[in-house]
Amino acid sequence: MKNKKLVMIPGPTPTVEPIQNQMARETVSFKDPDFVKDFKELVVELKELLGTKGECMVVAGTGTLAMEMAIANTTKQDDNVLIVSHGFFGDRFVDMCKRRGLNTDVLASEWGQTVPVGEIEKKLGEKTYQAITVTHADTSTGTCAPVAKIGKVVRKFEDTLFILDGVCATAAEPEYVDQMGIDVLLTGSQKAFGVAPGLAILWAGPHALKRRTSLGTIPDSYFDFEKWIPIMHDPFKYWGTPPVNLIWALKESVKLIKAEGLENRYRRHKNDARAIQAALEAIGFKILAEPHCRAVTLSNVIYPEGVDDQEFRKLLVEEGVVVAAGLADYAGKAFRLGHMGNIDKHIIVSTLAAIERALHRAGYKVKFGETIRVYMETLLLSESA
Ligand SMILES: Cc1ncc(COP(=O)(O)O)c(C=O)c1O
Structure with missing residues (x-):
C-alpha cells in the first residue's frame, strides 16, 4: 500500500x-x-492579531509580490536601502531594489549565522537610509533574525523604515508590529498560516503610511497601498477580484490561531522545532543554523557522511514524506524540513519515523526509534518547564 504523502517542505505546508x-x-x-x-x-x-494602528492588506499574489509592494510603497528612485541578508531570500531584495533605481548596501552573514545587531546599528549611522530590509526566517538557511533587537535599533534612526519579510515566520515567530518597531511586515498564506499559496499579506504601520503619502503617485498601480487600503476598509468596492475562497481559508486560519492562542502557538513552534532539531542531531545529522539563531519554522539538515541526497529524498518520498533540497553550497549536502503551521505531534512523529526508514534503506545505520525518543523527551521536558 502506498503511504500517505506528508508535505514537509518549508511551504506550502499541510492544510x-x-x-x-x-x-x-x-x-x-x-x-x-x-x-x-x-x-x-x-x-x-x-x-489586531499582530498589533498595528496602521493598515493590513490581503492581496491576490505571493510573498514575492508582498516584498515588491513593501519596497514600492516606501521608497523612491535614488533612495538608500540597507539590506540585511542571511541567505537567498535576503539577497532577493537586492535585485528588487536595484531594478527600482535604489542605492543598496548589503550586510550579509555566512549561511547559518546572522549579522550582529551592533553592525547593523553602525551601518545605519553611516548615512541616511530610507529603509532597511530584514528576512525574519531565511528559508534557504533556517536562520532567524533577532527582530525585536533590530527594531529597537532602527527606531533610533527616524528616517529609516523597518521592512520585515515574515514569509517563513509570521504566525509562528513573535511579530508584534508596532511594539517591535516594524514598519512593514509582509508574508504569504502558504507557510505558518497553513493556507494554500496565493495570498500576499502586508501590515503597514503609521510611519510607513506617512511615507507612502509623501511619495505621491507611484508607478505601479497593482502594488499601490493607496489602491488597496480603501478596498480593505470596504471590500464591496472593486480594485482587483479578491480570491474569495483563499480569503475564507485565511479567515479560518485566523480563527484556529485565536483558538490556540497566539502565545501558545509561538511556544508550540519553538518547542517542536527544538525537539525535532535535537532528534535529528541524535542520529548523526547536523543543523546548518547555529543554535542561538535557529528558526522555529524549518530546519536545514546536513547529511552525515555517506548519505546520498538524491537517493535519500527518493526513498523518503516512498516512505511518505516530501522534503525540499538544500540550496546553493548546500545542494546535495542538506535537505530542508518544514515544521510550521497547523502540524501536530502525529505528523512530526510520522515524519521522524519515515526519515529513519529512508536512512536505513539508504544503508545508513540507525537505531530505530531514537529520533522519536529524543523528540518526545525534549518536547515533554520543555512543555513541563
Ligand atoms: C523568506 C521568504 N521570503 C520570500 C519568499 C517568496 O515567497 P513566494 O514564494 O510566496 O513568492 C519565500 C518563499 O519561500 C520565503 O521563504
Missing part, C-alpha cells in the same frame, strides 16, 4: 480540514454581502 473546507466552498460573488462581511472582519482580525 487542515477546516481550512480545506473553506477552499472547497462554492465560490460566490465578491460583492456577496456575507463575503464582504467576512473579508472586512478578516482585515480587522489580522490588524
Whole structure:
C-alpha cells in the first residue's frame, strides 16, 4: 500500500480540514454581502492579531509580490536601502531594489549565522537610509533574525523604515508590529498560516503610511497601498477580484490561531522545532543554523557522511514524506524540513519515523526509534518547564 504523502517542505505546508473546507466552498460573488462581511472582519482580525494602528492588506499574489509592494510603497528612485541578508531570500531584495533605481548596501552573514545587531546599528549611522530590509526566517538557511533587537535599533534612526519579510515566520515567530518597531511586515498564506499559496499579506504601520503619502503617485498601480487600503476598509468596492475562497481559508486560519492562542502557538513552534532539531542531531545529522539563531519554522539538515541526497529524498518520498533540497553550497549536502503551521505531534512523529526508514534503506545505520525518543523527551521536558 502506498503511504500517505506528508508535505514537509518549508511551504506550502499541510492544510487542515477546516481550512480545506473553506477552499472547497462554492465560490460566490465578491460583492456577496456575507463575503464582504467576512473579508472586512478578516482585515480587522489580522490588524489586531499582530498589533498595528496602521493598515493590513490581503492581496491576490505571493510573498514575492508582498516584498515588491513593501519596497514600492516606501521608497523612491535614488533612495538608500540597507539590506540585511542571511541567505537567498535576503539577497532577493537586492535585485528588487536595484531594478527600482535604489542605492543598496548589503550586510550579509555566512549561511547559518546572522549579522550582529551592533553592525547593523553602525551601518545605519553611516548615512541616511530610507529603509532597511530584514528576512525574519531565511528559508534557504533556517536562520532567524533577532527582530525585536533590530527594531529597537532602527527606531533610533527616524528616517529609516523597518521592512520585515515574515514569509517563513509570521504566525509562528513573535511579530508584534508596532511594539517591535516594524514598519512593514509582509508574508504569504502558504507557510505558518497553513493556507494554500496565493495570498500576499502586508501590515503597514503609521510611519510607513506617512511615507507612502509623501511619495505621491507611484508607478505601479497593482502594488499601490493607496489602491488597496480603501478596498480593505470596504471590500464591496472593486480594485482587483479578491480570491474569495483563499480569503475564507485565511479567515479560518485566523480563527484556529485565536483558538490556540497566539502565545501558545509561538511556544508550540519553538518547542517542536527544538525537539525535532535535537532528534535529528541524535542520529548523526547536523543543523546548518547555529543554535542561538535557529528558526522555529524549518530546519536545514546536513547529511552525515555517506548519505546520498538524491537517493535519500527518493526513498523518503516512498516512505511518505516530501522534503525540499538544500540550496546553493548546500545542494546535495542538506535537505530542508518544514515544521510550521497547523502540524501536530502525529505528523512530526510520522515524519521522524519515515526519515529513519529512508536512512536505513539508504544503508545508513540507525537505531530505530531514537529520533522519536529524543523528540518526545525534549518536547515533554520543555512543555513541563
Ligand atoms: C523568506 C521568504 N521570503 C520570500 C519568499 C517568496 O515567497 P513566494 O514564494 O510566496 O513568492 C519565500 C518563499 O519561500 C520565503 O521563504
